[in-house]
Amino acid sequence: MSKEITNLEPKALWENFYQLTQIPRPSKKEARIQEFIENFGKSLGLETIKDETGNIIIRKPATPGMENRKGVVLQGHLDMVPQKNNDTKHDFENDPIDAYVDGDWVTAKGTTLGADNGIGVAAAMTVLADKNMQHGPVEALFTCDEETGMTGAFGLKNDVLKGDILLNMDSEDEGELYVGCAGGVDANIEFEFDQVVVPSGVKAFDLVISGLKGGHSGMDIILGLGNANKLLVRFLKYAVTELDVRLAGINAGGLRNAIPREGTANIVVPEENVDALKKAVAKYEEVYKAELSSREPNLSFVAKEADMPKSLIDEAVQDGLIDSVNACPNGVIRMSDDMPGLVETSTNLASIKSENGTIAIQCLLRSSVDTAKDYLADRIDSVFSLAGATVVFTGGYPGWKPNMASPILKQMQQIYNDKFGKIPEIKAIHAGLECGLLGAVYPKWDMISFGPTIRSPHSPDEKVHIESVNKFWEFLVETLKNVEEK
Template identity: 40%
Template sequence: MNDHLDTLAPEPLWRHFRTLCNTPRPSGREQAILKKITDWADARGLEYEFDETGNLLIRKAATPGHEDAPGVVLQSHVDMVSQADSDIDHDFERDPIETYVEGGWLHARGTTLGADNGVGAAAALAILEDDALTHGPLEALFTIEEEASLVGARHLAPNWLHGEYLLNLDSEFRGEVYIGCAGGNDVKVDHDFKQLEVESNQQVLEVSVSGLVGGHSGMDIDKGRANANVLLASALWALRDTGVQLVSWSGGTMRNAITRDASATIVVQAEAETLVGETLRAFEQRERGLYQGIDDGLRIEVTQAATPARQALSQDDSRRLLAVLAAMPYGIDRMSVAVPGVAESSNNIGVLRLEHGHLHLGAMVRALNLDSAEALNERFRALFSLIDVEAIAGEGYPGWAPNAQSPLLARFIELHEREVGAPAEVKVIHAGLECGIIGAKYPGLDMISFGPTILGAHSPTERVELEAVEEFYRLLQAMIEELA
């Protein structure tokens, strides 16, 4: 599978990326790819070890004569977001990612590509195998479950890394270097509602929202894209006068991906079915106008449910719950004053489930300042308290405070201008790079983050620019030699 990747340049990077594509590696299921990486390290005689969480650290001794150069840590994560088009039957725990090249970009067929952060991991492996490269002491840190609340970084072993500089390879825009990122936390709701028997004269309907662009809940949250969970909640709230009762709900799989598809099963009195259709058609027309030019594929459909429903929430509980779901904060909450042009805080309604009366909600709050995150957490608590349901904010993780005086940054800017012929743009990103957490554990580390251009991360439109990968790898090689 993916033989064509071996024809791309730089060859070592794409060869390793082919292994990553051919080996399923969703968050929490990284064992297979880590085994392939350690087998490769064994074959090359490289030293490696795991910490208690399962993060992998590979060490390579310095080029002779450069033992006293500052140590460099190459950091990436090996897991990927698992998202597929609704018409694609793909098992992310068993099936490889099928890739193709079109117009200078590498894509996947109907699924996420995993360039986030597979290209960074492949680059680190390519550097480790390059015996012609002059370097100081090298460490390659491969973290796990980054896409699932940054688990690997959160539980990274202390006193494990020896390097003075850390190059995070998880940024996604050519020509940019990142020196800061948002922190945040997860918000979860789990609650059991009482169910009632469905009456024989009630109609069982399926309401779905589909055709949305989706995307990364940090880097794309400022683009005004629709969230299927949010739209579905608003659509069903519009039906509040029809006596609607909720049976089930299914929307989203990852709290850090903008939800593209969601559906709910409802029951209404038979005489209300026509009103339901008319109301949803009017709602769809309004929303398509609001999202014109952003989510032009937006569809809201109502059909007869394929299977009968035996139980549903009461009309009162359904109405109260839909009111809360329709009022949840979504998108950018406020913009930063300290870093103009960057979001200060935001929220994404990533996962929403209702099964057999049990409601599960998974939201992701991001913020440059954890006080801003707590303000959003309080809004969730207050909102759900109105229906006597508890919203629980998980332990927050720190952002990465920018250091414009970083010696590593200064060297990278000089190198970038020399190698590329243009200055690198210094940025702060509204996404949860692992640098914030690693920096808190290793406060002496000087860190920057850079990478090739990746668009559509966390969605099946994900693609990576081939020319940008070549430039990224050339910069990485040059930076390592510069620091040696």
């Protein structure tokens, strides 16, 4: 395990990030990272609180002469998305992340890096430990379980924090200030099926789609990437109709907030149709590559011989599953009228998994317009209810409405311009930043989200740009130094 990233600048921040990579912290498995952060605060002699939900709050007094400045809450989330390549051996609950320098970037070997939101957490840790920088009263809020439900933000009490300004450090383009975000809701869909006998005279295959890029289901949804679930079921529609294929099981996609990169459907096909199946798979691979040539150059779709399954999914449910997944909205639904280039509403058909007589499907719906999000939910409910599935919506959270008159926005624009010679762009993000929930708990907060440049979060290609981390840090230091008086 190399420590080469600890030689990067700013050294203290990268050292803290390295420490985070050594502590497993997948969502909902955060006990060790919570203990680490709690002990970190106490080791500095700072007031440290762990709330009932699992959030950690650490308070650092103002430096001398800065006591009359507005209080700042530095916020990031402790968990990371656990995604890896199929050929990578990694246990996210026990193994450290193997981070390394790759040219101008830091990335990880075959897994997500955890720069989302590890760099933000490391920056807050660095502020807490630094004895020389100037700042008013600072509180660091480390939330838990952001990636799979924003549990920490949902559970935050309205009487814990004292600050006036929230600096969320979970954005992923340096030189941009985010002032709004989308809300979201999870669609949880289930089919119940009978396990029926496998007929004689058939051969078993695994249909495997892989090599897709995947990525963040909010920020990357605009890229037009392939969705493994949609592509796999698209072929099943043809194969069931034309080749008498029967479905035994399916395991496609993964986390609800990651665009699915790969999937497998276990099928049987009459022996006389085996050659036709192989030819059809090759043809569809060509079609997919042609349609997604500039987006998914590494796409692969193959049929691999498999062991004979013990049973099949009954035909009525099989057909209902295929038809409803084919019809399910996916990707960008509508672009914003107010902010050019911003996705307003989208959905990610994230996972399809069959086991023990149940097929579970998950979608994540996002929109900056609550009524549009509700309508999209109605559409998905209609599609799957017509096919005989049950649909339950959970984990809904609000968006964050931009405040273009924000004092901290104007101040940070000026600071960035003075330091780097240009005015940062003002943007909203098509992702579920915790600002929406936190602003609902603390409605008087003045809020901004910013961060370094991160690419392909939520996928094994995740990487963070080294120089952007340095600029992000310098910008944070200068912002804290110049926060206005109360």
